[in-house]
Amino acid sequence: FADITLQDEPLAPHTWLKVGGPAQFFVEPREVDELQQIVRACHKQSIPVRLLGGGSNLLISDDGVSGAVIRLPRDNFGSFETEGGRVRCSAAMPLSHLVSRTVKQGLVGLEALTGIPGTVGGALHGNVGGRQGDIGRFIRRATVMTIAGEIFTRTADELQFGYRESSLDELVILDAELELGTGDPDEIAKRMRKIWIAKKTSQPFAFQSAGCIFKNPRGKSAGELIDRAGLKGTRIGGATISDRHANFIITDDGATADDVSRLIDLARSKVADQLGVELEVEVNR
Ligand code: EPU
Structure with a gap:
């Protein structure tokens, strides 16, 4: 090759x-x-x-x-078909494209995922979502490829989705079929805009980041805890804890992965020492 x-x-x-x-x-x-x-x-x-x-x-x-x-190149693995509320698409497709295409067709559900970057496959693997719900509950089936190169289909009844985790853990997710509701496109678009504005105002959108660094501990917000520990704006090398949302680390051009890791360790230890809560990293590393 x-x-x-x-x-x-x-x-x-x-x-x-x-x-x-x-x-x-x-x-x-x-x-x-x-x-x-x-x-x-x-x-x-x-x-x-x-x-x-x-x-x-x-x-x-x-x-x-x-x-x-x-x-996986975005285009060559591309397919997007709908039939009623059923959507079949390539897992290499950006999630944002899937969201906007389904919303345009008056399909209900994925508007809750507006503003989340990454591919559909990544979204399913990590069961992405937010306050309005996660992607996993819409899945009907997925085609996957194992580490040995075998391809097979996994159906909803054999899959589990938890908070930022799923049992879709084969090497590659190739495509997915989702079941969405139907509704008024204008209403759905309105809801999407509201979620988008809420995220844009509370999260550091125009910066280099990996989204939320830590999972939220049950019933708590990791961002609020890091904020309460007084860490907003803390900088190590080229990595900084966002002033806007403390669960985001943003990087400058000269940053290293070690800067980010040291900031993660610092936030974890300060929150544990000062507030008695153990934070779990959400970002893949
Ligand atoms: N808060 C602070 N200081 C901060 C950040 C937040 O006090 O620096 C407070 C807020 O004022 C609010 C509460 O904490 O009262 C919750 O904050 P927010 O609404 O921003 O939600 P979150 O729990 O921090 C979760 C998800 C986000 C998702 C948003 C919106 C996790 C770890 N985070 O954030 O997901 O976008 O809800 O739905 O589950 C991600 O997973 O990468 C991610 C960004």
């Missing part, structure tokens, strides 16, 4: 935090057959494989990633 493999490809530009080292091998397969051949070849040679989605909830170490990092 020499023609589609890059060696020592910097991963920072592929992530929203824009930090971290290179991938030993970086591969962008052009279609599913090619993806399957690559995954099988890596499996045979015991080369570790990681899948890169939108890079929006991801902290890559400064040492980089050994083995192969696979990224």
